[in-house]
Amino acid sequence: MVNLHKLIERDPERAEGVAVFAGTLIPVAFMFEFLHDDQTLETFLDQFPSVSRDQASGVLGASRDLLLTLQQNLKS
Numbered sequence: 001m002v003n004l005h006k007l008i009e010r011d012p013e014r015a016e017g018v019a020v021f022a023g024t025l026i027p028v029a030f031m032f033e034f035l036h037d038d039q040t041l042e043t044f045l046d047q048f049p050s051v052s053r054d055q056a057s058g059v060l061g062a063s064r065d066l067l068l069t070l071q072q073n074l075k076s
Contacts, residue, residue: 007059008022009022021050021051024050030048041057
């Protein structure tokens with residue numbers, strides 16, 4: 001199980017309280033916008049080098065797990 005606190009931070013005093021990659025001011029939403037716009041994870045990482053591949057992969061994996069759990073709960 002991924003520890004989201006190592007991947008994402010949310011602080012009302014920083015970045016207007018939006019979820020950012022831990023140790024950065026890069027909003028997590030930026031990665032999803034890149035992917036939604038048919039850009040690659042590699043492009044995102046090139047644009048935002050302060051985000052590590054492990055962080056990005058961890059957030060994607062946690063998002064996948066959450067959606068699959070929600071899907072299972074909806075079937076129940």
